[in-house]
Amino acid sequence: MVEAITSMEEDFAQWYTDVVKKADLIDYTSVKGCMVFKPAGYAIWELIQSQMDARFKETGVENVYLPMFIPESLLEKEKDHVEGFAPEVAWVTMGGLQPLQERMCVRPTSETLFCDFYKNEVHSYRDLPKNYNQWCSVVRWEKETRPFLRSREFLWQEGHTIHATAEEAEERTIKMLNVYADFCEQVLAIPVVKGQKTEKEKFAGAMATYTIEALMHDGKALQSGTSHNFGDGFARAFGIQFTDKDNTLKYPFQTSWGTTTRLIGAIIMVHGDNSGLVLPPRVAPTQVMIVPIRQQAEGVLEKAEEIRQALAAAGIRVKVDDTEKSPGWKFAEQEMRGIPVRVEIGPKDIEAGKAVIARRDTGEKQEVTITELAAKIPALLDTIQGDMLTRARERRDANTFTARTKEEFEQIFAEKTGFVKAMWCGDRACEDEIKEKMAVTSRCMPFEQEHLADTCVCCGRPAKHMVYWGKAY
Amino acid sequence: MVEAITSMEEDFAQWYTDVVKKADLIDYTSVKGCMVFKPAGYAIWELIQSQMDARFKETGVENVYLPMFIPESLLEKEKDHVEGFAPEVAWVTMGGLQPLQERMCVRPTSETLFCDFYKNEVHSYRDLPKNYNQWCSVVRWEKETRPFLRSREFLWQEGHTIHATAEEAEERTIKMLNVYADFCEQVLAIPVVKGQKTEKEKFAGAMATYTIEALMHDGKALQSGTSHNFGDGFARAFGIQFTDKDNTLKYPFQTSWGTTTRLIGAIIMVHGDNSGLVLPPRVAPTQVMIVPIRQQAEGVLEKAEEIRQALAAAGIRVKVDDTEKSPGWKFAEQEMRGIPVRVEIGPKDIEAGKAVIARRDTGEKQEVTITELAAKIPALLDTIQGDMLTRARERRDANTFTARTKEEFEQIFAEKTGFVKAMWCGDRACEDEIKEKMAVTSRCMPFEQEHLADTCVCCGRPAKHMVYWGKAY
Numbered sequence: 001m002v003e004a005i006t007s008m009e010e011d012f013a014q015w016y017t018d019v020v021k022k023a024d025l026i027d028y029t030s031v032k033g034c035m036v037f038k039p040a041g042y043a044i045w046e047l048i049q050s051q052m053d054a055r056f057k058e059t060g061v062e063n064v065y066l067p068m069f070i071p072e073s074l075l076e077k078e079k080d081h082v083e084g085f086a087p088e089v090a091w092v093t094m095g096g097l098q099p100l101q102e103r104m105c106v107r108p109t110s111e112t113l114f115c116d117f118y119k120n121e122v123h124s125y126r127d128l129p130k131n132y133n134q135w136c137s138v139v140r141w142e143k144e145t146r147p148f149l150r151s152r153e154f155l156w157q158e159g160h161t162i163h164a165t166a167e168e169a170e171e172r173t174i175k176m177l178n179v180y181a182d183f184c185e186q187v188l189a190i191p192v193v194k195g196q197k198t199e200k201e202k203f204a205g206a207m208a209t210y211t212i213e214a215l216m217h218d219g220k221a222l223q224s225g226t227s228h229n230f231g232d233g234f235a236r237a238f239g240i241q242f243t244d245k246d247n248t249l250k251y252p253f254q255t256s257w258g259t260t261t262r263l264i265g266a267i268i269m270v271h272g273d274n275s276g277l278v279l280p281p282r283v284a285p286t287q288v289m290i291v292p293i294r295q296q297a298e299g300v301l302e303k304a305e306e307i308r309q310a311l312a313a314a315g316i317r318v319k320v321d322d323t324e325k326s327p328g329w330k331f332a333e334q335e336m337r338g339i340p341v342r343v344e345i346g347p348k349d350i351e352a353g354k355a356v357i358a359r360r361d362t363g364e365k366q367e368v369t370i371t372e373l374a375a376k377i378p379a380l381l382d383t384i385q386g387d388m389l390t391r392a393r394e395r396r397d398a399n400t401f402t403a404r405t406k407e408e409f410e411q412i413f414a415e416k417t418g419f420v421k422a423m424w425c426g427d428r429a430c431e432d433e434i435k436e437k438m439a440v441t442s443r444c445m446p447f448e449q450e451h452l453a454d455t456c457v458c459c460g461r462p463a464k465h466m467v468y469w470g471k472a473y
Numbered sequence: 474m475v476e477a478i479t480s481m482e483e484d485f486a487q488w489y490t491d492v493v494k495k496a497d498l499i500d501y502t503s504v505k506g507c508m509v510f511k512p513a514g515y516a517i518w519e520l521i522q523s524q525m526d527a528r529f530k531e532t533g534v535e536n537v538y539l540p541m542f543i544p545e546s547l548l549e550k551e552k553d554h555v556e557g558f559a560p561e562v563a564w565v566t567m568g569g570l571q572p573l574q575e576r577m578c579v580r581p582t583s584e585t586l587f588c589d590f591y592k593n594e595v596h597s598y599r600d601l602p603k604n605y606n607q608w609c610s611v612v613r614w615e616k617e618t619r620p621f622l623r624s625r626e627f628l629w630q631e632g633h634t635i636h637a638t639a640e641e642a643e644e645r646t647i648k649m650l651n652v653y654a655d656f657c658e659q660v661l662a663i664p665v666v667k668g669q670k671t672e673k674e675k676f677a678g679a680m681a682t683y684t685i686e687a688l689m690h691d692g693k694a695l696q697s698g699t700s701h702n703f704g705d706g707f708a709r710a711f712g713i714q715f716t717d718k719d720n721t722l723k724y725p726f727q728t729s730w731g732t733t734t735r736l737i738g739a740i741i742m743v744h745g746d747n748s749g750l751v752l753p754p755r756v757a758p759t760q761v762m763i764v765p766i767r768q769q770a771e772g773v774l775e776k777a778e779e780i781r782q783a784l785a786a787a788g789i790r791v792k793v794d795d796t797e798k799s800p801g802w803k804f805a806e807q808e809m810r811g812i813p814v815r816v817e818i819g820p821k822d823i824e825a826g827k828a829v830i831a832r833r834d835t836g837e838k839q840e841v842t843i844t845e846l847a848a849k850i851p852a853l854l855d856t857i858q859g860d861m862l863t864r865a866r867e868r869r870d871a872n873t874f875t876a877r878t879k880e881e882f883e884q885i886f887a888e889k890t891g892f893v894k895a896m897w898c899g900d901r902a903c904e905d906e907i908k909e910k911m912a913v914t915s916r917c918m919p920f921e922q923e924h925l926a927d928t929c930v931c932c933g934r935p936a937k938h939m940v941y942w943g944k945a946y
Contacts, residue, residue, distance in 0.1 A: 030547055030589050031577065034540035039605070042536050063515050067507035067626055068541075068579075068610060069563075074503055090542075091567035092579065095625075096560050096614040104504070106541075106565065106579070116503050132512070137541060137609070141569040152568075153540055 007274045012218040019268055023277040023337050026147045033145040033152035043285035044264050045155060051187050055179050061131045066113045069104040074112045078237040084204020088141045106139040111256055114160040115238040122252060125164050125244050133159040148265035149473050156260035162252050169253035173229040176257040177210045180225035189280040189388035190214050190270050191396050192224060193468055195444030200431050207231035213443045215396045216269035219417030221443045221470035224266055227257035270392050277338030278361055280388050281381040288318040288377060289339045291330045293346025295322060303350050307373060314374040335360060340384050361388055404453040413438050419470050423463035425456035434458055443468040480747045485691040492741055496750040496810050499620045506618040506625035516758035517737050524660050528652050534604045539586045542577040547585045551710040557677020561614045579612040584729055587633040588711040595725060598637050598717050606632040621738035622946050629733035635725050642726035646702040649730040650683045653698035662753040662861035663687050663743050664869050665697060666941055668917030673904050680704035686916045688869045689742035692890030694916050694943035697739055700730035743865050750811030751834055753861050754854040761791040761850060762812045764803045766819030768795060776823050780846060787847040808833060813857050834861055877926040886911050892943050896936030898929035907931055916941040
């Protein structure tokens with residue numbers, strides 16, 4: 001099993017594909033560009049969903065479900081939006097044996113459907129705000145696909161809110177970006193940079209797009225969640241109006257925000273190593289695997305089951321691997337699957353009243369008294385969770401560089417892959433030039449701005465913003 | 474609010490539509506035949522999902538997610554299956570700006586995709602069984618649609634399992650039907666009849682289809698969940714084989730089983746009354762609504778909030794309605810929404826240290842000492858849950874009739890709507906004749922057979938099975 005995986009230093013892309021396949025997360029299908037989420041992959045998504053959903057609900061968000069189809073005339077109502085999405089949607093043209101009078105696309109995102117819905121729902125300031133979210137799958141007809149990172153169908157959540165004032169919409173946009181950032185750090189152990197997208201990189205139809213950007217093990221950036229403020233653009237396009245307290249008709253303000261199954265790709269590429277997947281305990285479907293040693297010996301499987309019950313009672317997601325494989329094979333398999341903690345228990349351990357526990361993230365082993373396992377492991381899982389975030393942050397910081405001049409900027413990207421902080425004049429032409437010459441894009445204008453220099457790293461004119469630049473997935 | 478609803482005795486169909494709309498469960502959309510699940514509707518589905526999913530997992534089921542598209546060539550592999558579904562699927566023919574080389578339908582059900590997946594996964598007896606399930610939406614191009622009961626897109630779960638032996642497949646088929654039946658009774662407070670579908674009524678491609686049938690308030694039947702045993706038919710059509718312990722190649726055996734958002738329709742039509750929805754406590758998103766009386770008076774809202782916190786700490790889903798409506802309006806609104814228990818609290822109550830609690834299902838009121846609310850309400854919710862099941866069972870039994878002769882059979886259906894138990898020869902011609910003449914269908918051959926007579930209620934030849942007959946949604 002372990003031999004079959006390419007090392008990440010040799011070929012990162014191949015390493016990624018190997019992990020995805022060998023950790024049993026994904027299978028390819030007869031449907032080009034679409035994947036099967038196998039139990040180990042889907043269970044990670046379920047843990048992401050349940051913990052993120054709880055955080056949404058704490059902020060007053062309610063879940064809804066809207067249709068998966070969008071009639072063409074509805075998609076076309078907001079000009080920028082349709083231009084952004086029409087080239088990459090799947091069109092339904094037949095229903096049963098009949099051609100449709102109007103073709104419909106499978107939703108690539110649901111702003112237009114939510115607007116259609118709000119039009120019925122929102123009449124008075126009393127109807128505002130609406131803070132809605134849906135968990136669903138969407139379709140974008142991508143040419144090149146990669147498991148979790150880019151596929152024709154993917155799972156996501158899309159939040160859609162509508163407000164009486166521009167200030168409230170902006171506040172919600174930022175609030176949800178912060179929910180995402182906290183979630184990534186606390187649950188996925190992935191540090192992120194929060195900032196605003198440039199005009200060039202913002203969402204089709206948005207007034208402002210905010211993003212969280214994470215750095216993968218290979219130094220490439222991954223856009224991990226976005227939050228959009230639409231102003232009243234969609235409301236105007238769809239004719240949504242409400243009577244305000246002052247008895248005048250006004251256009252409301254909208255936001256949307258989304259994260260997808262690409263977060264699973266981020267977990268793999270931030271934490272994985274050459275033995276396979278490394279899962280942060282909070283999203284590990286199995287947090288502890290108990291491996292019996294000499295399991296045919298009397299009392300071993302019984303003791304393993306006894307420990308399992310004690311750990312399960314302490315709220316730990318735990319299993320016993322009692323398959324007929326060798327312990328060494330089981331160790332490698334669970335390492336490949338990223339299970340945070342392994343408990344080894346054999347006849348000698350039982351005699352001594354002890355078990356060996358091994359951390360997946362560091363490989364560290366220690367002996368623990370069997371009766372203390374249920375008390376010690378929850379704390380160990382917390383330690384692992386914290387250590388993984390610390391290491392990811394250190395690696396991110398070590399791969400974040402500063403360029404003050406064009407020469408520095410070019411030299412860094414010639415030698416390294418990572419985030420590069422540099423000043424920018426705000427002109428699209430410079431962004432285009434940088435992308436064309438160096439194949440890097442602006443990741444975001446971070447909320448935490450620094451004044452690195454007075455001039456744009458590209459054109460030398462006065463700088464307006466500090467930008468994070470990088471190669472991106 | 475209350476005036477606007479049609480009484481169920483006057484026009485049951487209109488009553489249903491009124492409840493769905495006034496209880497804020499559903500909205501219609503610009504997408505013909507598709508619905509919006511509003512927060513109150515979707516929250517019921519979330520409670521169904523989480524409780525049913527836990528029951529699945531207890532039986533060893535794992536969740537997965539497969540693509541929403543099925544290439545035409547895949548759909549066509551099993552002959553009966555494609556004949557059943559091809560006339561009612563939506564076809565995607567364009568991806569982005571290009572016509573597809575092969576058109577794909579949006580899944581109406583996923584047997585064919587699971588077979589395609591199993592073909593990669595199943596090679597040896599060691600790979601069996603696989604007990605998979607997915608929560609997703611499916612599309613069937615229905616001509617006539619009704620909220621929850623029949624729509625072009627609906628939400629459901631579909632379980633798909635594969636086994637080494639026919640016995641194991643049959644055992645799983647029955648096990649999941651029992652999970653459904655228990656879930657309906659224990660969680661939804663809906664009694665069901667378990668049985669087998671006739672050849673005429675079974676699922677396209679199945680060897681045997683089992684069903685749970687519930688009786689609605691108007692005497693019509695609702696098929697509420699089905700479980701199918703496919704034998705090795707799909708495995709043969711898809712060429713899925715495994716090497717068994719005896720080292721020979723064999724075809725495995727498959728099952729599938731599903732329930733949908735029509736369960737929400739069943740809740741409405743079994744428990745609802747002329748004041749609106751009545752939710753069983755276990756699927757009520759809000760179980761207790763606290764209504765402050767004279768809420769401007771000093772201390773009322775504070776006390777309401779104090780009670781809310783005490784009830785929430787006791788694990789109850791509870792809210793305070795502190796909107797600026799009159800108490801009477803609030804009462805009617807919460808009755809319409811089916812909230813199981815109302816707590817009324819005003820200045821006089823506070824002085825006396827008491828609150829009034831009212832049951833939605835019976836209208837019964839009682840005074841309870843404020844400090845005892847958190848202890849008493851959980852038990853009250855259990856009582857309501859149990860009473861709702863008892864009443865539904867009594868109504869079902871009172872509307873289940875027995876016919877021993879053709880005359881009795883015709884007379885009952887001429888006068889009444891309900892389940893009619895009658896003997897059947899097993900011949901499709903009699904089923905067709907009964908459907909044509911009396912507009913009723915065989916609902917199932919119940920597991921609990923009774924010998925009511927020697928002869929078929931239609932043709933007079935020797936009877937083989939007792940059948941439940943009825944008008945169905």
